[in-house]
Amino acid sequence: MHSVDILVMILYFSVLIFVGILGARRAKTSEDYIVAGRNLGFTMYLACLAAVILGGASTIGTTKLGYQLGMSGIWLVFMLGMGIVVLGIFLAKKISGLKVLTVSEMLQSRFNRETRLISALVAAIYAMMVTVTQVIGMGTILNVLLGWDMTVSMIVGGGIVLFYTILGGMWSVTMTDIVQFVIMTIGIFFIMLPMSLSKAGGWSNLAAKVPANYFDFTNVGLETIIQYFLLFCLGMVVAQDIWQRIFTARTMTIARYGTIGAGVYSFLYAIVLSIIGMCAFVVLPNLDDPQNAFASMALQTLPSGVLGIVLASVVSALMSTASGTLIAxxxxxVNDIVKGYFAPDMSEQRFMKVSRLTTFTIGVFTIICAVWIQDVLVALDIAYAVLSGAIFFPVLLGFFWKQTTAKAAFYSILVSTVVILVGLAVKGISSTDPIVYGLIASFVTITTLTLAAPKQKSVAAE
Structure with a gap:
């Protein structure tokens, strides 16, 4: 990298830290810290939601898939977008009307405290693992571009996110997300895409140079498409980081249409990154590690100064998701375990202190996990396998089947989580089977126990 690009990156990091400090000044209550005072307008809400959806796996992972498989690389992010659109159409109105802060708190209001506890543990594990994917992504980018050791790169990137998230919670995350959304949109859509196509010799030359099956949208394989649906589409519907963003919307209308808009943005993002991956295949056909396709293509294609902007856009995508899942x-x-079980009368000031300490602890833990795993797609698969398989049916049936019992919901989460973890251990963390087994176990458990329960024990939806 040229010194100009390094200067741009340093300036970008400095802006994020400054904006994060400004956000900290607005975080005066627990609602400010957790859901930005429930006061975001449409534009800010859409930008922040899109920023948290599209992170390291979305950017680096989709470019990698585009490099290896062509246009069928869209399916990972396409399923994320589909989950968001489904959420916006069918559930955003219900979610935004809840006077809760978490998915688990909703499950307690619908079922019982035990369901809240186990769902909070599962959802917290999911959010931590998604944060791990973003730290890995930041490490990958800084490692390729600056030549730093991978471990050092992850510590630096993760440390900056941890700093501004601790300071102001959701207000700091929201304000930095606006900056990140603008930069990632400009960098990916208006700089990287046209310049990658130009470097590859234009669309016609690209079409002539890549294998014919690169334009087959099923090239990734039907099994993988189904896997992405089960992991990412269903996972988005019940993800705490997404629900927490919905709670930040000022009105139900903003929550619904802003959510749908963020989903559509995700579809476009998927297409653009797959094309960039295909361009990298033409320009750099012998990459040792396809996970470096985006960063290597940027180095090969972009002039000094512009390179720094595009790299900042990639880091923006990573940091926005990392901060969102970290606070989730x-x-x-804090809300569902510490306050819910150990300190129900916790004061606002005490809540803020415990939240910051917990955020710091989780942040350090995720950086350690990132150093250990170091594969962005593997970490993402683990996160969504546990979330989708364990939480999807209790949340869905909790909304739409009022006969569902608290006992059924609790054991559904417990049984499916065990099934998924055992399946991942036996079949391997890249296998599709554990998520299928988990969903089946969840559905069978919750329906069987509900139907077997005496009618007077059924819990009516509130």
Missing amino acids: SSTLI
Whole structure:
């Protein structure tokens, strides 16, 4: 990298830290810290939601898939977007009307405290693992571009996110997300895409140079498409980091249409990154590690100065998701476990202190996990396998089947989580089977126990 690009990156990091400090000044209550005072307008809400959806796996992972498989690389992010659109159409109105802070708190209001506890643990694990994927992504980018050791790169990137998230919670995350959304949109759509196509010789030359099956949208394989649906589409519907963003919307209308808009943005993002991956295949056909396709293509294609902007856009995508999932995990632990079970009368000041300490602890833990795993797609698969398989049916049936019992919901989460973890251990963390087994176990458990329960024990939806 040229010194100009390094200067741009340093300036970008400095802006994020400054904006994060400004956000900290607005975080005066627990609602400010957790859901930005429930006061975001449409534009800010859409930008922040899109920023948290599209992170390291979305950017680096989709470019990698585009490099290896062509246009069928869209399916990972396409399923994320589909989950968000489904959420916006069918559930955003219900979610935004809840006077809760977490998915688990909703499950307690619908079922019981035990269901809240176990769902909080599962959802917190999911959020932590998604944060791990973002730290890995930041490490990958800084490692390729600056030549730093991978471990050092992850510590630096993760440390900056941890700093501004601890300071102001959701207000700091929201304000930095606005900056990150603008930069990632400009960098990916208006700089990287056209310049990658130009470097590859234009669309016609690209089409002639890549294998014919690169334009087959099923090239990734039907089994993988189904896997992405089960992991990412269903996972988005019940993800705490997404629900927490919905709670920040000022009105139900903003929550619904802003959520749908963020889903559509995700579809476009998927297409653009797959094309960039295909361009990298033409320009750099012998990459040792396809996970470096985006960063290597940027180095090969972009002039000094512009390179720094595009790299900042990638880091923006990573940091926005990392901060969102970090605060989501912290919220679940503090609100649903610490406050819910050990300190129900916790004061606002005490809540803020415990939240910051918990955020710090989780942040350090995720950086350690990132150093250990170091594969962005593997970490993402683990996160969504546990979330989708364990939480999807209790949340869905909790909304739409009022006969569902608290006992059924609790044991559904417990049984499916065990099934998924055992399946991942036996079949391997890249296998599709554990998520299928988990969903089946969840559905069978919750329906069987509900139907077997005496009618007078059924819990009516509130």
